[in-house]
Each structure stands twice: as structure tokens, then as C-alpha cells.
Amino acid sequence: MGLEVHLEPVFGQLTVEWADMGSALPLRQYLFHIHAPDSLHLGIRVTDFHSNTWEALRSVSQLEDMQDSIGIGGTWSEFIDYLVMSIKSEDAKLVLEGHSTSEGAAAAKLVGQKSKGMPKxxxxxxxxxxxxxxxxxxxxxxxxxxxxxxxxxSYVEERERCMQLSKVVSAEKERNGSIQSQLEQYSKRPKIQRIGSSDIAGFSNGAQNSPEKQATRDAKSTKVVNRVVPAYRRAKVRGAVLQDTEDEHK
Incomplete structure (x- = not known):
């Protein structure tokens, strides 16, 4: 059982108050740092970067005893998460006790609660x-x-990805705009009526029955009817029926 796989460095700011409300010493802003110096210890540092710097170092066995005394059930990792969230909560505070003029407080404790109603x-x-x-x-x-x-x-990398994505989106918008413009131009063109096979057949019949075509056919028919039969093909009737000779059929 260790801490390395469960804990990343955590930073935050704490509310500060004096245990003795009558103290007139000024309060500075405090930052905290939760870290795991090794797999068997949890470290907490609190400082105002001036004259007050505090530290707590707890071993795994001490943290197990804390879990039992507080009454937090669940797994080991769940307890560590609860501990960290309690220190990060808005209700967490640094309580200072006693003072020695310029050297600040003589003692301090970190009090946290994940949410109201939960163990402190x-x-x-x-x-x-x-x-x-x-x-x-x-x-x-x-x-x-x-x-x-x-x-x-991480911010720089995310910004680069956003810029690349913006370029892709811009290019896609430009392409879609070009396609839309082409579609609009196409829709404004006069529509060409489609001619079906039945229309083509009707057109063909109409052309064949036109007055010009009819006159041409009549003229050809007249020529055929009025054609003169050759003299040698004519039958000579002089009181007897003549038969064609063999030479005529050749």
C-alpha cells in the first residue's frame, strides 16, 4: 500500500483564523502544498512566504490510524481522495494558536471537511x-x-489544436459556400424539357404525315400509274391472242 499511484501534487489557498479571536496580530495569505515525498509518506506544507511556514508528514500507518479515528470507510484510495478533497474544500482553514510577537503563531492545525455533515x-x-x-x-x-x-x-497545445481545427472549419465553410453558389447558379438556368420516346414517335409520325411529305408521295404514285408500258411488252390484238416468245422472257 502506497501513495505514489494515488496522489498528484495539489496546491491551494487556505482561509486563516486565530483560535483566540481576541488576537490583534495581522493575518497573511497562506498557500498549501500536498505531496508524496515517497510511496510511504504524505507531506503537507503551509506557508505565508514570510515568517510562518508549517509542515506535517504522515506515514501510511499513521494515515490508517487517522482513517479509523475519523470513521471513514471504503478503500484506501477512497480515504486518500477524501483527505485531499477535505483540504481543498472551501471550508478548509488554517487555525493559528498562540503568538510570540514578531515570530507569529506558536502552533497551527489544518482543519478540513469535504462537505457539511461529513466527518472533519x-x-x-x-x-x-x-x-x-x-x-x-x-x-x-x-x-x-x-x-x-x-x-x-497544456494550454499551448490545446490552443494549437484549436487553431488547426479553426483552419479546417474555415476551409470546410469555404468549400460548402462554393458548392452552394454553384447550386444556386444551376437552379437559375432555364430548365430543358425532357423529350420522351413517345414524343419522339409522335414527332416522327407527324413529320411523315406533313403536307410536303404527302405531296411527294402523291407525285411518286402518279408517276407510277402514268408510266408507259414498252411497245414490245404490249399485247397485239388482231383477232388472235399472242403468246410471249421465249426470247421475251429472257
Missing amino acids: ISIALTKLVGSGATEAIANLSLQLFKEFKGINQ
């Missing part, structure tokens, strides 16, 4: 001073920059 978590924090505080702030700042860089890179 409370994690005591250890104050870091000197080089420890400086190193914690430096690490948080570096991790925050890496997170920003990753998000910015």
Missing part, C-alpha cells in the same frame, strides 16, 4: 524555522512553478 479532519502542523523554513518555501515555489509550466504547456 484535523492535522497538527509543525513550525519550520531557519534553513528548514527556507528550504520548504523554495521547494514549494519550485513545485508550484512546475505545475504552472505543465498547465501552460
Whole structure:
């Protein structure tokens, strides 16, 4: 059982309040960083980047005890998710206790609740001073920059994809506009009436029965009727019927 596969670095801002409401010390803005330094520990850093830097480091066994004491059922990964969401919730806050003038609060705890009606978590924090505080702030700042860089890179890549998609959409619109223009021009042309086979037959019969064609056929018929039979083919009637000779048939 470990944390590496379940937890990515998480950053956020916390609401801050004094446990002693009568304290007059000013409050600064605090950022938190949840991370897994290794597979067996969960780390939480809280800082105002000034004079107050806090840290909590919990082992897997300590987190299991927290799960039992809080009363959160479910799987191990579900509990870790609940813990992170509780710290990220709007109701999460950093509660400061005691103070020593310029050195700020003497103690602090992180209190979170995923949603109203759900169990609260409370994690005591250890104050870091000197080089420890400086190193914690430096690490948080570096991790925050890496997170920003990753998000910015994702944004750049997404913007490039959007630009490419916009070009494709623009080209498609231009092509569709050209097709639409061609269709409109085609629809404005005079429609040519289609001629069917029956119309062609009727036209052919009409042409054949036209007055010019009829006059031509009548003229040919007249020529055939008035054709003169050759003299040698005529029958000579002089009191006897003549038969054609063999030579005539040849």
C-alpha cells in the first residue's frame, strides 16, 4: 500500500483564523502544498512566504490510524481522495494558536471537511524555522512553478489544436459556400424539357404525315400509274391472242 499511484501534487489557498479571536496580530495569505515525498509518506506544507511556514508528514500507518479515528470507510484510495478533497474544500482553514510577537503563531492545525455533515479532519502542523523554513518555501515555489509550466504547456497545445481545427472549419465553410453558389447558379438556368420516346414517335409520325411529305408521295404514285408500258411488252390484238416468245422472257 502506497501513495505514489494515488496522489498528484495539489496546491491551494487556505482561509486563516486565530483560535483566540481576541488576537490583534495581522493575518497573511497562506498557500498549501500536498505531496508524496515517497510511496510511504504524505507531506503537507503551509506557508505565508514570510515568517510562518508549517509542515506535517504522515506515514501510511499513521494515515490508517487517522482513517479509523475519523470513521471513514471504503478503500484506501477512497480515504486518500477524501483527505485531499477535505483540504481543498472551501471550508478548509488554517487555525493559528498562540503568538510570540514578531515570530507569529506558536502552533497551527489544518482543519478540513469535504462537505457539511461529513466527518472533519484535523492535522497538527509543525513550525519550520531557519534553513528548514527556507528550504520548504523554495521547494514549494519550485513545485508550484512546475505545475504552472505543465498547465501552460497544456494550454499551448490545446490552443494549437484549436487553431488547426479553426483552419479546417474555415476551409470546410469555404468549400460548402462554393458548392452552394454553384447550386444556386444551376437552379437559375432555364430548365430543358425532357423529350420522351413517345414524343419522339409522335414527332416522327407527324413529320411523315406533313403536307410536303404527302405531296411527294402523291407525285411518286402518279408517276407510277402514268408510266408507259414498252411497245414490245404490249399485247397485239388482231383477232388472235399472242403468246410471249421465249426470247421475251429472257
